[in-house]
Structure formats: structure tokens, C-alpha cells
Amino acid sequence: MILKRLLDWLAGYWPEWAAYVVVGLVGIMVLIAFFLTMIMVVIWLERKLIGRFQVRWGPNRAGPWGILQPIADAIKVLTKEDIVPDRADKWVHLLAPVVAFVPPLLIFAVIPFQPDAILADLNIGILYVVAVGSIAVVGAFMAGWGSSNKYSLISAMRVAAQMVSYEVPLVLSIIGVILVVGSLSMMDIVNRQSLPFFLMQPLGFLVFFLAAAAEVNRSPFDLLEAESEIIAGYHVEYSGMKFALFYLGEYGHALAASALVTALFLGGGKFPWGALPPSFIWFLAKMVLVFCVLFWIRSTLPRLRVDQFTGFAWKFLFPMSLINIFLVGTELWWAKEMGWSLFPWPFLFLNWAIAGMLVLVWPKLFQLGVGRVEV
Amino acid sequence: MALRTESILVNMGPHHPSTHGVFRMRFIFDGEVIVDMEPVFGYLHRGIEKLAEGRTYAQNIPFTDRLDYLSSMTNNLAYVLAVEKLAGIPVPERAEYLRVIMSELMRICNHLLAVGFLLNELGAFFTPLMYMFREREKVLDLFEMVCGQRLTYNYMRLGGVSHDIPPEFLPAAKKFVREMPGRIDEYERLLSENEILLFRTKGVGILPREQAINASASGPVLRASGVRWDIRRADPYSIYDRLDFDIPTGEVGDTYDRYMVRIKEMRQSTRILEQALEQLPGGSVCTRVPQLVRPPAGEAYGHIEAPKGELGFYLVSDGSVAPYRFKIRSPSFINLTALRDMVRGWKLADAVVIFGSIDIVLGEVDR
Numbered sequence: 001m002i003l004k005r006l007l008d009w010l011a012g013y014w015p016e017w018a019a020y021v022v023v024g025l026v027g028i029m030v031l032i033a034f035f036l037t038m039i040m041v042v043i044w045l046e047r048k049l050i051g052r053f054q055v056r057w058g059p060n061r062a063g064p065w066g067i068l069q070p071i072a073d074a075i076k077v078l079t080k081e082d083i084v085p086d087r088a089d090k091w092v093h094l095l096a097p098v099v100a101f102v103p104p105l106l107i108f109a110v111i112p113f114q115p116d117a118i119l120a121d122l123n124i125g126i127l128y129v130v131a132v133g134s135i136a137v138v139g140a141f142m143a144g145w146g147s148s149n150k151y152s153l154i155s156a157m158r159v160a161a162q163m164v165s166y167e168v169p170l171v172l173s174i175i176g177v178i179l180v181v182g183s184l185s186m187m188d189i190v191n192r193q194s195l196p197f198f199l200m201q202p203l204g205f206l207v208f209f210l211a212a213a214a215e216v217n218r219s220p221f222d223l224l225e226a227e228s229e230i231i232a233g234y235h236v237e238y239s240g241m242k243f244a245l246f247y248l249g250e251y252g253h254a255l256a257a258s259a260l261v262t263a264l265f266l267g268g269g270k271f272p273w274g275a276l277p278p279s280f281i282w283f284l285a286k287m288v289l290v291f292c293v294l295f296w297i298r299s300t301l302p303r304l305r306v307d308q309f310t311g312f313a314w315k316f317l318f319p320m321s322l323i324n325i326f327l328v329g330t331e332l333w334w335a336k337e338m339g340w341s342l343f344p345w346p347f348l349f350l351n352w353a354i355a356g357m358l359v360l361v362w363p364k365l366f367q368l369g370v371g372r373v374e375v
Numbered sequence: 376m377a378l379r380t381e382s383i384l385v386n387m388g389p390h391h392p393s394t395h396g397v398f399r400m401r402f403i404f405d406g407e408v409i410v411d412m413e414p415v416f417g418y419l420h421r422g423i424e425k426l427a428e429g430r431t432y433a434q435n436i437p438f439t440d441r442l443d444y445l446s447s448m449t450n451n452l453a454y455v456l457a458v459e460k461l462a463g464i465p466v467p468e469r470a471e472y473l474r475v476i477m478s479e480l481m482r483i484c485n486h487l488l489a490v491g492f493l494l495n496e497l498g499a500f501f502t503p504l505m506y507m508f509r510e511r512e513k514v515l516d517l518f519e520m521v522c523g524q525r526l527t528y529n530y531m532r533l534g535g536v537s538h539d540i541p542p543e544f545l546p547a548a549k550k551f552v553r554e555m556p557g558r559i560d561e562y563e564r565l566l567s568e569n570e571i572l573l574f575r576t577k578g579v580g581i582l583p584r585e586q587a588i589n590a591s592a593s594g595p596v597l598r599a600s601g602v603r604w605d606i607r608r609a610d611p612y613s614i615y616d617r618l619d620f621d622i623p624t625g626e627v628g629d630t631y632d633r634y635m636v637r638i639k640e641m642r643q644s645t646r647i648l649e650q651a652l653e654q655l656p657g658g659s660v661c662t663r664v665p666q667l668v669r670p671p672a673g674e675a676y677g678h679i680e681a682p683k684g685e686l687g688f689y690l691v692s693d694g695s696v697a698p699y700r701f702k703i704r705s706p707s708f709i710n711l712t713a714l715r716d717m718v719r720g721w722k723l724a725d726a727v728v729i730f731g732s733i734d735i736v737l738g739e740v741d742r
Contacts, residue, residue, distance in 0.1 A: 054505035150385045154407065154723065219500060220571055229496075229724050231392060302571045303498025305724045306407055363570075 035108055039251045040070040042288070046295050053299040061172060077247075080240035088237065092146030097238065097245035100139025104252035106132045111259045112186045112268055113280040125186035126178065129260060130171055133215065136253055137163045140224060140234045143246070147237035155233030158223050158306055162214060165313035166221075170211035172321035176204040176328040177264050190268030199267040199348060202355040203324040205265045207317050212257040214313070217250065219298035223306055258290035259283075266290070316362060327354060382410055389418045391728045393496050396737030400726070407722045412715050419741035427573075427701035432458050432668045433533055439688075440527035442705065443739040445488055448481040448518070449681040451531035456612055457677025457688035458533050462670035469658045470535035471614045476548070476651050477521070477612075478679070479528060479644040483555065484514045485682035486595075486637040486644075489734040493634060494566060496731040497575055501566060512556055513551050520544045533668060535661025548652055555645045559638060576631035580717045580729030583628060590713040594684025594706050596733055599636045600628030600736070602669070606680040617654075620647050633732040667696045683707055683734055703742055707735035 014022075044059070044067060051058020084093055110125040112163065119122035122128050137159055144156025155176035178184060180200070181192045189238030223358050225233035235246045262268060266286045304312060388399035397418035403411040423442065427435045439450040444601025452474055459466060466474075476507050488511065491504035515525045522530040523542050530537055565717040582592070587600035597604055605622045623639035625632025670692040678687035691700035710733050718726045 030734065050500070050502075054502050055509055056505060150383060151382075154385075154404075157406070221499060222498070223724075229393070229727050299500055299502045300565070301499060302494065302575060303724075304564070304571060305575060305722055307722065308574055 002062050019109075023039055031108055032105065033107055035252060035255075036248070038255055038284075039248055040074075042291055043073075043251055043293070045288070049292065049295050050299045053296070066359035074244070077241055077244040080087060080243075082240040082242060083237075085149065085237050087148040089146040089148065092142045093237075096139050096143035096146055096234075097242045097249070098139070099142060100136050101245040101252070103132050103136040103139075104256040104307065106251060106254040108259070110186050111256070112190045113283045121185055121187045124184045125320075126174055126184050126189065126264075129186075130167075130174070133253075133256070134163065135168055136246050136249060137215075139246075139249070143238065144234035147234070151230040151232075151236050154230050155224050155236075156340050162221070162224065165310045166211045166214040166317075169313060169317035169321045170215055172318070173204045173207040173211065173324060174264065176201050176321075176324045177371055179325070179328050179332060183280050186263055190263055190270070193267040193270060195348075196270075197268035200351065201265075201324060201328060201359065202352050203320055204325070205261075206355065206359070207321045207324065208265065209261055211313070212261060213294060213297070214309070216253040216257045218254055218294045219299040220303050221309060222298075222303060223309055231360050237242060255287070255291065255295060258287045258294065261290045262286040307329065320358065320362070323354075323358065325353065380405065383421050387726075388415075391520065393731065395731070395735055398730075398735070398737055398740070400730070402723070402726065402727045405724065406574075407724075409718050409723065409726055412718050412726065414714060415713060416506045416737070416740050421742065423742045424701050424703060428698055432462075432670070432698065433666070434532075435698070436531065437527065437529045440529055441566055441660075441738055442703065442742060443681065443683060443686075443707065443736045445527060445736050446479040446481045446485045446682045447526065447528045448530060449679060449686060451528065451676055452613075453679045453681065453686045455531045455533055455677075456679060457675050457690050458461075458668065459668070460677050461673065461675035461690050462533070462557050462668050463637065464534040464664055464668070465662055466535055466660045467662060468614075468656050469539075470660045473521075473536050473540065473649055473660060474531060474657045475613050475615065475618070476648060476655075477518070477528075477648045478538075479651070480514050480517060482644045482682040484511050486641050486733075489682075489731075490562070490594075490634060490637050493630075493734075494572075494682045496727050497572060499566060499572075504563060506558075506562060506565070510551075510555070513547075516534055517544065517548055517551065520547070532661055532664075534664040535659070537661070539660045545652065545655075548648070552645050552648045552652065556642065559641055563638060567635075573631065575725075575728060576634060576732075577629060578607050578627070579630045579725050580721065580732065581627055581629045582599070582713055582717055586713060586716065587628060590709070592679070592684070592710050592713060594682070594710065595633055595636045595640065596684065596710045598622065599625035599632035601626055606678060606685055610678070612677075612679055614651075618647050618650050620644075630728055630732040637734075660704055669694060669696055678704070681706055682712055683736070683739070703739075705739040705742065707733075707737075707739040708742075711735060 047069065048058040048066065055337045059069035060066035062072045083092060093331075107129050109120050110122055110128055114123070141156050144152040144159060177189060177197055180197070181189050183189070219225045223229075225235070230236070235243055238246060262283060268279075268283055268286075270282065331351075335347075382403050382405045385402045385404055386399060387402055388394040394400070397416075399415040399418070402409055403415040421441070423438050424695040427438055430438075436451055436454060439454040440447040442450050458464070461487045487507040491507035494503040495501055518528055518530075519525050521538060521544060522528045524530075543561065582590075582596065582600050584600045584602060586600060587597050592600070592606070601624055603622050603624050606612070607620075608622060615731060620643045623636050624645065625636050672692055674689070674691045674696040676687055678685050680686075685704065686706055687704035689700070689702040689704065690698045693699040714733065716728065717729050
């Protein structure tokens with residue numbers, strides 16, 4: 001790892017602590033630069049792809065294929081006036097974009113792009129991700145509350161409902177992975193996937209993917225900023241660079257979620273037939289692919305209503321994640337009893353069969369809210 | 376422990392992306408549940424009814440374009456029918472056919488927008504809407520061929536239409552009619568059976584049959600509630616009695632029915648267009664009418680099945696060149712009557728969708 005070598009080289013001249021700080025800062029800078037570039041790329045890609053989904057061209061004026069569009073957008077938001085509502089809670093209003101923007105950046109610290117390209121291979125990596133990831137929601141809540149706007153307030157209430165509902169299945173679906181790996185380190189999780197986990201645990205993958213989509217407010221779970229209902233939701237009172245921070249944070253979070261899906265379920269940087277090119281390229285390719293699926297869903301599906309949204313989490317995703325844990329646990333125990341290597345092939349088919357059956361049958365067992373309340 | 380809660384008052388509109396213009400709804404929410412709703416309008420009031428009393432009968436045609444600006448052709452038609460009834464002006468057969476062709480194209484165009492915006496309000500991020508704009512664009516091209524305009528056509532005249540169709544119109548229109556059923560299938564494949572769409576629209580915002588009649592709703596809103604009432608059949612005007620088409624109705628009158636009725640009506644409109652384009656006779660397109668029509672003193676009510684419902688013009692003449700009274704019965708405005716009862720008890724997200732499924736245009740509500 002280059003940073004490690006830099007650290008050793010600097011330590012030869014400087015005191016150790018100074019070298020450590022400098023190297024850490026360099027790593028962070030590299031990561032931030034990478035993060036922002038990636039966001040620009042996916043914003044361009046999303047606009048272009050959604051344009052094509054909607055039988056139109058998408059951005060095509062700024063640069064070839066509109067590739068400079070994100071830069072034009074950045075210049076635009078930077079030159080806009082920053083407006084703070086008169087009645088807003090100034091500090092909360094000011095801090096909210098920062099709180100929303102930083103967590104996805106923090107998540108990227110533990111994303112294992114390549115065995116030697118991970119900023120910090122924490123031994124509690126996945127726990128850290130879950131903990132940090134849920135802070136972004138606080139940013140949205142602060143914005144919703146601090147703007148003193150009723151639409152923002154409704155959005156903030158939805159944020160609370162969403163956080164309570166979707167964190168649970170999200171975390172529970174990760175447990176299936178952790179059970180198999182036996183470690184919380186992101187690097188170990190990737191290394192253990194001789195077969196990507198989405199093949200092994202289709203149910204866990206499904207729950208994680210949906211819960212992650214809800215966590216990062218992608219359609220059909222984009223109730224927080226439901227344009228047709230509450231206009232922009234929590235960031236309706238933001239303009240200029242503060243708005244841009246929300247925007248970047250949202251995309252960054254979605255990007256982090258797709259990176260997590262890649263690392264946890266798609267085998268990270270592993271290529272099915274040996275490691276041909278550098279594995280971070282594979283990682284990025286898988287990540288962008290997952291992101292494209294999110295665009296695809298976004299441009300197709302209508303949005304759920306708030307009671308259906310929470311109902312879906314508690315009535316479908318939550319039991320599914322529990323069943324997944326039970327299934328994986330039983331199989332692990334059984335394999336151990338029989339002295340097999342972990343997850344032999346037959347279990348793969350069994351898991352797919354169970355997952356398919358559950359997905360078909362379970363929704364018939366409950367009703368999402370359709371009712372009218374008597375007032 | 377019971378927490379003390381407080382209901383909040385939220386103004387939705389007049390500038391809100393889902394209020395189809397400058398409509399305003401004052402909601403009282405208990406959490407997300409709508410306790411009460413009060414519609415507020417008048418932001419687009421231009422006093423067209425009064426203005427029209429100072430202008431001659433022919434000069435009033437462009438005013439009608441500006442009522443429901445998404446279906447100007449049918450507005451023209453309703454007005455000229457009323458004046459023709461009042462003054463007894465005959466209309467050549469070719470003009471009648473052209474009027475029907477334009478009205479049905481307009482209906483397709485209007486329903487495309489109604490359905491597209493409804494899906495957009497459901498959260499289907501512009502994709503269905505963009506598909507529908509693609510087809511709407513073709514209809515607008517057709518209108519541009521016949522009258523040179525794409526929004527306010529001013530095409531109908533007292534006793535006919537302003538221009539005969541150019542030679543390129545018929546092939547283009549026939550091509551459109553051939554393509555359209557496939558396009559409608561495409562929209563339906565995209566979302567009609569979608570689980571989320573069903574959850575969001577089935578049983579939501581029910582307008583029961585009796586209430587729909589009491590509110591004197593009309594058009595797709597009424598038909599979705601299961602009432603087979605279509606002025607094209609109930610009181611045939613122009614040449615609709617010669618054409619073969621069905622009147623689609625819904626069963627329960629929920630948002631889904633209103634959506635499906637519009638989709639089915641587009642199919643019926645293509646059927647009508649097919650026949651009308653086939654039977655289109657030759658001849659003149661306008662009777663010679665004096666510049667200043669002086670209808671005998673009296674009154675007349677001309678009404679048609681506009682895309683949004685019954686559009687009627689009630690005219691009173693005192694024998695002069697201008698109408699003494701010019702009253703518009705606009706479907707958008709009257710269909711809104713039942714809105715409060717439809718949205719109460721539903722959630723914020725439903726209100727937007729129920730409102731969208733009524734399909735109004737503010738130009739017509741406020742006049």
C-alpha cells in the first residue's frame with residue numbers, strides 16, 4: 001500500500017507522530033477527491049441514463065455528451081445566494097447540511113476497494129458503517145426541524161418513521177453475512193466470498209438492497225423529498241452550496257450504499273475467474289452497476305405512501321431478515337455437525353427456493369395500509 | 376400516556392408542483408392525516424364571462440381557447456355549437472367530421488396529460504409522462520398542420536372550421552391512429568398492473584355513485600363512479616350518432632377507476648378517429664356567415680362531452696351583435712365540488728393523487 005510506504009519513508013526523517021498525521025491527511029484528501037469525483041460521475045450518469053429511460057437525450061450541451069454538466073451545476077450552486085429563512089433556527093439550519101454530507105464520506109473509509117486499498121481496515125468495520133450511516137438521517141431531521149417550514153416538518157416526521165423502520169431490517173440482514181464470516185472486518189467479509197453472498201443468501205441480499213434503498217431515500221422510498229407532495233421535503237428552504245451539500249450527501253450516501261452492497265453481497269473486488277485487472281476496477285464496476293439498478297428503479301416505480309412504507313418494512317423486510325438469520329444459522333450449525341465445509345452447493349439451491357417461495361407467498365399474508373381514517 | 380397533539384394548517388399552493396396551476400388547498404393535518412380541506416381558487420380569474428359580453432360572437436372564440444388551455448379545440452366546439460344553436464347556422468358535413476376528428480385528437484391529448492401527471496404525482500419520476508409527451512407532440516404537430524397553432528388553436532368558426540386540412544394531414548393522422556393502440560399498450564405494460572400503483576390507487580378517494588350525481592360531476596370522474604353518462608351518446612351533437620364507440624365506466628369510483636377510464640377512453644377515441652378519418656366526405660368546410668352575427672333574441676345552451684366532462688355555454692341574446700349573457704359551465708370547476716369529501720381522512724400523499732385524478736385546469740376553474 002502506497003500510504004504505508006509513504007509512512008515508512010517519512011518516519012525516517014520526521015518524528016513518528018508527525019508522519020502519521022501527514023499520511024492520514026493525505027489518505028483523507030485522496031478519499032475526498034475520489035468521493036467527489038465519483039459523485040460527479042454518477043450524477044452525470046444518472047441524468048444521462050434517466051434521460052434515455054425517458055426517451056430524451058439527457059444533458060448534451062456542456063462538453064461532449066454533456067460530460068461537463070456536473071461542473072456547470074457546481075458553478076451554478078456556488079454562485080447562488082445563500083438564503084436563511086427569517087424564523088429558522090440558525091445553528092441547526094447551518095449544521096444540518098454538514099451532518100448530512102459527512103457520514104457517507106466516513107463510510108468510504110472502510111470500503112475495501114482492493115486488499116491494499118482501504119483507508120482503515122477496522123476490525124469492527126461493518127458495525128462502524130451501520131453506526132455512521134444512520135447519522136445522515138439526523139442531518140435530514142435537523143434540516144427539517146431547523147427550517148421552520150411545514151413541508152420540512154412533515155418530511156422530518158417521515159425521516160423519524162423511516163429511521164425506526166428501516167434500520168432494523170438493514171442491520172438484521174447483515175447478520176446473515178456476519179454469521180458466515182465470523183468477523184466484522186470489511187476486508188474479511190470480502191475475502192470470505194469465494195462465492196458472492198448474494199448467491200448464498202438471496203433473501204439477505206434482497207432485504208439489504210431494499211432497506212439500503214430506503215435508507216438513502218431512493219425511489220420508491222423517496223418520501224422524504226417526495227416532489228409531488230412536499231416539494232423537496234427537508235431541504236426545501238436550502239439554496240446555494242448548502243443545498244448542494246444535501247445533494248452531494250444524498251448521492252454520496254447512495255454511492256456508499258451501493259459500495260456496501262458490492263462489498264457485502266457481490267464479492268467486492270473479486271472477479272469470478274481469477275484477478276485479471278486490478279480488483280478496484282471490478283469493485284467500481286460492480287458499484288456503478290448497483291447504482292444503475294437504483295436509477296432504473298427510480299425512473300420506473302411510483303412512490304409508496306408513508307403508512308405503506310413503514311408497513312412494508314415491518315411486515316415484509318423485518319420477518320424476511322429474521323427468516324434469513326434463522327436459515328443461515330441452521331445451515332451453519334448443520335454443516336458444522338456434519339463436518340462439511342461451510343455452505344455446500346445444495347444449500348445454495350435450497351436458499352434460492354425458499355427465498356423465491358417466500359417472496360411469492362409472504363405478500364399475500366398481509367395487507368399494506370389502504371384504509372381511510374375517520375375524522 | 377397520551378401525548379398532546381396539535382393539528383397543523385398547511386397551505387398547499389398556489390405555487391406547488393402538484394396543483395396543476397394556481398390552485399390552493401388549505402389543509403388541516405393531524406400528523407399526515409387530512410382532517411379538513413378547503414379549496415381556494417380565483418388566482419387565475421380573468422373575468423372572461425364578463426369580457427365576452429362586450430365582444431361579438433365571432434370575437435369570443437379565441438377567449439374559449441384560454442379556458443381549458445389543454446383542450447382548446449373542444450372549448451371552441453362547445454362555444455360554436457351554442458352560437459349555431461342560437462342563430463340557427465347550418466354546418467357542412469365535412470366541417471362536422473373535421474370537428475369530431477379534432478375533438479377526439481384533443482381528448483387523447485388531454486387524457487395523455489391527465490394520466491401522465493397522475494402517475495407523476497404518484498412518484499413515477501416523469502418517465503410515463505415523457506412517454507406520453509412523445510405522443511402528445513404528434514397530436515400537436517397535427518394541429519399545427521391544420522391551424523398553425525400548438526396550444527390555442529382558434530380553429531372552429533361559426534358554421535364550420537377556419538381552414539380545410541392540408542394534404543399531409545390525412546396520412547399523418549392515419550399513421551398516428553395506427554400507432555396509438557400499441558402506444559397505449561406500452562403505457563399499460565409499464566404501470567397499470569404495478570403493485571405499488573394498485574396499493575396507492577385502489578380504493579383510494581372513492582366517489583360513490585350517488586355523491587357523484589349529487590355533485591353533478593361529469594366526464595371521466597362521473598363515469599368512473601359507474602354512471603354511464605356521456606353527452607356524445609345522451610344528447611348526440613355533431614355526427615357522433617353515426618359513429619360506433621363504447622362508453623367505458625368504472626365500478627367503485629376510486630382513483631384507479633378514474634385512471635383506467637381515461638386509458639380506455641383513449642382507446643375509444645382512436646376507434647372514433649379511425650371511423651371518422653375513413654368516412655371524411657368532401658365539400659366545403661364553412662358556411663358563409665356574416666361578419667356580425669345577430670342571433671334573434673332568446674337563449675341557447677350548447678354542451679359537449681369535453682375531455683374533462685360536460686362543457687356547456689349558456690348564451691342569452693338580445694338581438695345585438697354581442698351576447699347579453701355568456702355563462703360557462705366548466706367541468707373542472709364542478710368536478711372539484713366533491714374534492715373535500717374525497718380527500719378527508721386520507722393522507723397527504725393521497726390528497727395529491729386524488730386531486731390529480733380529477734384532472735382540472737385552472738384556466739377553466741377560474742375563467
